[in-house]
Amino acid sequence: MRFRGNLGSYLVTGPFAIVLAFPFYWMLWTAFKSDRDLYNVDNIPYKFSQGSPTTRNFSFLFHHTEYPTWLKNTVIVGLIVVVITLALSLPAGYALARLSGRFGQSLGIGIFLTYLVPPTLLFLPLSRVIADLGLQDKLASLVIVYPSFTVPFSTWLLMGFFKTIPVELEDAARIDGASRIVTLLRVVFPISLPGILTVVIFSFSLVMNEFVYALTFITTSSQKTISTGVFTELIRGDVFFWQGLMAAALIPSIPLALLYNVFLNRFIAGFTGGAFR
């Protein structure tokens, strides 16, 4: 009986896992192929032949393209956006979690709903604003705009986390003479560290997923992030540098996916918690 239940699970998850993970397997496979091997229709794509596997594509990517610069830009933008996001959403999330009554709840949902306003609705007016500010082609434009979707999202997640912290804990600290701000910094934030880390990971991931703003605001190669750099710079006209493209796609995907998995359960708890509970 138990075995039959297991078998069913494998029969469902197995094929799905193969289809869903296949593009990543294919990135890995392609990244190690030589030109002679890859661009020959007679070769079996699932096997390595002439000149493969090779690490030449990786060294080409890192030494002859601006890929390292895009990685660096992505990390810089990601880190600054994370700092801005935490500075704005930590206090707001806390206050919303502790505000009792209808008003606090409505405000929380209101902030969350702004996350539903997509970049594709805002990129035209924002491109205008960015141009007027003289920030075109500068990483600063992304740093300013990206918190517009990380802040609502993070505030919502943090609100859910803070709700799980018992108020009694804060009361105890306050009886010992700590002020509200000190209580927040010394008691509430430290025990919320898992929640805060979750927000860091997911804000970073949202930054790497963003495409439309990066495409609209940045045209100089040296200022691009990986989300647009890989696609717009490694394809020149109709010349596709496929092995490099696949290597470039694989390198950031795997560490991010691993981190994502570690924090997934907390993410779900925060996402489905909040005001939907």
Next chain:
Amino acid sequence: MEAASAAQSRPRHRRNFLEERRYLAPALIAPAIIFIAALVGGPLLLAIYLSLTDATAGALGGKWVGLHNFIEAWRNPVFRKALGNTILFTVVSQMIVLVSAGLLAHALSKPFRGKWFLRFLIILPWAAPIPLGAVAWLWMYDSLFSVVNWTLVHDLLPGPGSLHLYKIVNAVTPWTIQPFDPPQWLGEPNLALGAIISVHAWRVIPFATVIFLAGLASIPSEVDDAAKVDGATGLKKFWYVTLPLQLPIATVALLFGIVFTATDMTVVYILTRGGPFNSTQMLTMWSYQTGINAGSLGEGAAISLYLLPVLIAVAVLMLRFARRTEVS
């Protein structure tokens, strides 16, 4: 206690001010609200304003033209194609997502060996950045070196491959599979539509699955026991117990899926840029081409604003469900 802490903090005025709840809460929330108002609210209003003027990328101040841009956009057959495709992509991909995620969540809710690894593989498309995932699909749907086609031609169809799956199909079903030319996934209008839907579904299935899983996990075990006592099993239990309890959270997942798909430009931009011949055009892509490439900011803004009713509907539904789960 209140009095004691108030007395302690009296010497410093600023601290005293922050001790008061009615000042502290606004002080903590205000920066986030102001920021969101400036970067979401402001641009949204600006988008509405732009859509009512003939602003272009070059000239800053446009003339007021009323609803001209909206009417002009509607008259263009490309726009209507884009609108239809946006609906088609969203509806079809979300139907695939709901069925797949339902099956997956059900299977993953049971314990079995290697579950962690399988779950990791299933979540990959959602965890990896979509601009990079879409590039992989571009390669997999390549006109000459498509691995999808190679697999189809060599394993499913008669050819020099090894699996010859077509023989099973030919033997078991009344249909006979004949060899055919490898399809041009991104070159033929109908296939390109299918290709884009497949990537959207691929992307959202993991997200819906984890949300469904959370929904299943939140059903208390007492409910399970009670159902067992009442003799509800299998399909009956699913229909009368599991489904109603899971519906609110499943709806939230669906609403998110709709927003992600309908407002996404990344997949279409990377795979087809709306081609061939605008056959896979979406509202977002058409708005980008009109507003940025052609420089008609006003009309571009008008095109993207056609998405607003959908978003408002989703927002209203979400509020409904938020209230309902709150009551129960």
